[in-house]
Amino acid sequence: MPSETNAMNITRPDRPHIASIATDHIVVKMTDVNKWYGGFHVLRDVSLAVTKGERIVLCGPSGSGKTTLIRCINRLEEHQFGEIVVNGARLDGNVKNIDKVRAGVGMVFQGFNLFSHLTVLENCTLAPLWIRKMPEAKANALAMRFLERVRIPEQAHKYPAQLSGGQQQRVAIARALCMDPNILLFDEPTSALDPEMVSEVLDVMVELAESGITMLCVTHEMGFARRVADRIIFMDGGEIVEQAPPQEFFERPKMDRTKLFLSQIVGH
């Protein structure tokens, strides 16, 4: 395993991003990350550096490891080899570091995962109350501010099951924002939604992207990727095949695998 200093100065011709960016602005740094599910090698030598405020879209066929990659960033999945440093804390099984990382990284799931026994407002205030130890009135005000930002303050006292999928996903975004994260992870946030509701969630995400928060987003919404992403990462077979700004990615993809993928998702 490379030591920390080596990892920071690593220079590889095929990964120009890593060398060219000033290290103090890097909020997520993955170096040669490998992960196996039993015998299945799901992440292979993944190296990635994300700078502050960068908006990254990960795409690729199913099983390509993109979801696993972002789940490694807040340690919902454990990597077995390589190094991941998030907000200056190294993810190596040290519980303090994991807590520190999770406090700064918000996550939005494909299946919303709202707490069904709590109201929308309680969903948003649970973590600020118990982890940030915030007074109740302050937590409520904070939650209402974010619920307004995702445009559902009027649903605050309903239970998740009473909301539509799009509304639930917007609550999930507000819940993540209430912990004041500097990095947001989105795991296919619109894949479980009815087509009618995709745009209401994407609108909120576009707004967030414009606010300057660091975002890593696994999605198949190529319109969204083209509009907000600073960089698109294409993965296949657990490897990063190609990464480029959207214009370049869509118009002049280099690798044949990328071209095939793009022709399949855009062609029909």
Place this chain on the structure above:
Amino acid sequence: MADVVTKSSDPVFTPMPSRPAPVGQRGVIHWFKTRLFYSPASTIFTLVTLYLLYSIAAPFYDWAVTNAVWEASTRRECFDKNMNGACWAGVIHWFDSYLYGRFPVSERWRANLGGILLILWALPIWLPRVSNKATVLTTMVVVYPFLAVFLFLGGDWPLVPRAFAMLGVSFLIVNWCSAILSMTTARNLAQHLGGWFGLADKHPSTLLYPMVALHAVLTALAVVVSYSFTLPYVETGSWGGLFLTFVIAISSSLFAFPIGILLALGRRSDMPVVRISCTTFIEVVRSMPLVTLLFMVIVLLPLFMPAGTQFNKLMQALIGLSLFTAVYLAEVVRSGMQAIPEGQYEAASALGFGYWRATYLVIMPQALKTMTPVLVTHFIGNLKDTTLVSIIGMYDLLGMLNVSGQNPEWNGLYQEPLLFGTVLFFVLCYFMSLYGRHLEKRGSGVSGGI
């Protein structure tokens, strides 16, 4: 969101109004026709069944009502009045003993008071807009038992246990004040006190400090008052009847609950030592008949304890029953937790919650809700299982029902008391299951989908 453009020339869709079903397809006659007299065969079957029911019910009615004797002072007198009827006079004569066993007559008010206090204690849980329900429930499990034992057992208590018992008085008063305040002013006592002491803009946990002080003062007062009288000592051996059944059923359920949750968590643990020991314990106790377990606790437990340890039979029975109930509860809790999607744990972890807080705040509340019907079934089973303590020589309701027939004046009086016991148990269990069904419906109403 895009605005939807409609023009006034667009055709308008109006849903059709609903209509009642055709006349022949609804109502009482339709029900009888389709359910009882659908075909010649079903008509014959209905009539035969009605005849069989009649041939059982008619003689029973004659015995239990028509020929029954309601007033007599011995069983002999019952027979003299009517040989073919039930001797309800015996049940009436023994009624108080069925309720209290050999609890001294002059002290029975203490058993009643204990029951009333328990109901009073639990009442705020069913009132609307009460915000301290969790405290009410927790203190009912943790604090009320001391007060109840103080009341039932009586005698002279040293200061520390006495203070625990009197803490119960303090909580009962404070819980009610808090409940009434939260119903009338939408803020509970802790929040009011916090407001007066200027803690409102601090973290909610600081609201505890004034409450602790209040409890200390009230408990001290109650202790001082409690020294002004002494309740006569009533040893547990003379507790009996329905009172003992309730004491055993309620306390073993209460003890079993936390043990069951811990065992369930242990069985799902990632740590092999914890998982294997919990699994072994559950499987061993679960594969043992309850009677065997009760005998083991009575006969074997004293052998493992230091010589001279005094054992109380009631305590031993409680340990046995609690463990037995706990392992079954553990399996219920485990299945309830398995029904909670993995995503709930992940969402809690992603927000920064550790294992215990995620379990306490996110997983358990949801799991308990899905488990409600099964839990009620288990508590009903537990209430009925308590009758087994009569085998190890305790006079619970079943024990007392059998005692009356051994009395020389009422020799052989068994059928009537047992029938009375059957009806009593049925009523208790049926109301519990009705309440369980109500909880189930209410639970699904809150979290149910559209």
